[in-house]
Amino acid sequence: MNQIQISQLLSFLAIVTIFAGSGPIHAQTRAFVLCEGAQDFYSGEVLEAPRVGFFDAGSAAPNFETIHVFEGHSFAADMVLDESGETLFVAGEDTVYRMDAESGLILAQQPLEGARQLLLSEGQLLVTRGDYDPETFGSVAFDQYVVALDRMDLTWQAGWQAAEGEGPLFASEALCILDDMLYVGINNAFAWGEEVGLIGRIDLLTGEYSEVDLGPEGLNPVHLFATDGAVVSVNARQYEATSLSRVDSQNVALTSVVAETTAGCGAAGKLGNNIVFQVYGEGDFRLVNPENLTSAGPWPGNGLSAYSMCVSPDFVLLGGTDFVTAGQVDVLDVDGAVLASVSTGIAPGKIVMQPTLTAIGETADDPASKREVKAEFDVLGRPCLEGAPGLRVVLFTDGTSEMRYKLVD
Numbered sequence: 394m395n396q397i398q399i400s401q402l403l404s405f406l407a408i409v410t411i412f413a414g415s416g417p418i419h420a421q422t423r424a425f426v427l428c429e430g431a432q433d434f435y436s437g438e439v440l441e442a443p444r445v446g447f448f449d450a451g452s453a454a455p456n457f458e459t460i461h462v463f464e465g466h467s468f469a470a471d472m473v474l475d476e477s478g479e480t481l482f483v484a485g486e487d488t489v490y491r492m493d494a495e496s497g498l499i500l501a502q503q504p505l506e507g508a509r510q511l512l513l514s515e516g517q518l519l520v521t522r523g524d525y526d527p528e529t530f531g532s533v534a535f536d537q538y539v540v541a542l543d544r545m546d547l548t549w550q551a552g553w554q555a556a557e558g559e560g561p562l563f564a565s566e567a568l569c570i571l572d573d574m575l576y577v578g579i580n581n582a583f584a585w586g587e588e589v590g591l592i593g594r595i596d597l598l599t600g601e602y603s604e605v606d607l608g609p610e611g612l613n614p615v616h617l618f619a620t621d622g623a624v625v626s627v628n629a630r631q632y633e634a635t636s637l638s639r640v641d642s643q644n645v646a647l648t649s650v651v652a653e654t655t656a657g658c659g660a661a662g663k664l665g666n667n668i669v670f671q672v673y674g675e676g677d678f679r680l681v682n683p684e685n686l687t688s689a690g691p692w693p694g695n696g697l698s699a700y701s702m703c704v705s706p707d708f709v710l711l712g713g714t715d716f717v718t719a720g721q722v723d724v725l726d727v728d729g730a731v732l733a734s735v736s737t738g739i740a741p742g743k744i745v746m747q748p749t750l751t752a753i754g755e756t757a758d759d760p761a762s763k764r765e766v767k768a769e770f771d772v773l774g775r776p777c778l779e780g781a782p783g784l785r786v787v788l789f790t791d792g793t794s795e796m797r798y799k800l801v802d
Contacts, residue, residue, distance in 0.1 A: 422451030423747045427472040428738030443469035455735040460497030473511045478747035484508035503547035512568040518542045523564025525583045532583035538565045567617035578614035588613040611638045611648040616661040620683040649686045660702035693729035703744035712741035
């Protein structure tokens, strides 16, 4: 190779380096799993501490790699991943953690008894609270059942008092945001036989609080999903039936009983334009149109009772466990075909996928709508014709780039 060819090759490598430094060029398939762990109900002995790990959902034989074990904890309730895919937040029983997603290093932590579900908003980490008292066998009372922490150092920012018209009065669970409004699933689920069915609404711009009553058939909301113009909840009732509720922007609630068996607190998600959930004892899942809560047909699943569910554009991940000795996540395509299985820690309760990036500055949820090819370069950094065979870097007019490989026609 002469000096000119070397120079051309270096030019090509410089282009590749710039491209790689600006963003990933392949869809990411890393799945993070929060394993809740296991505890002897009678003795209180921790059989396995909660842990966080990850695996490659795109692999034919994925391997679960633990990055952090929460020693000293008996349970972990929830986990979220920030928009960059680089930082994890975990609700670990009585502490909220901010972690490096690659190494598992703890970056910040905040003591918070009864931390349940987490949701990131601009500058904040929103947390619901609720807990079981092993001495009274009832629900732990908190001054605030919804709090806001700074998303960087987890310092306390705000709390909504457990008072009429100010904040939830009972243990709360699911969270979602629609049109600058935070919706909170209020269920009092730690007080057996005293479950409630309320959706709290917090205006994130003013802090103002209001509630919507789901009625006697809407007890125990355990999942919340923001849809077009409304929020839909999956309700476990008093663990004897399953209902769905829809709350629109005018605070009008529609509740429909869909099964005489509970959905429990297990698997549910948004699959395409529908809500997907599983009723206890059924191997398949049910699809529901969120506009009117009518059936949209079945979805096959893996034939087992799922403990958790994560829906991404390319995969559906289903967690299963015996709660004592083992945990497993099955990887399915969006049509329900099982692609792979991976053993995890006990009780894989929350699964999240890293954001999928397809080009510089472009995500799968926000694709470049219109762009034209500006130039193409071969492996020696030489300009080449558009559509030429071989490996090349393609530069677009909107500043994005792709690496492509084309076989000879």
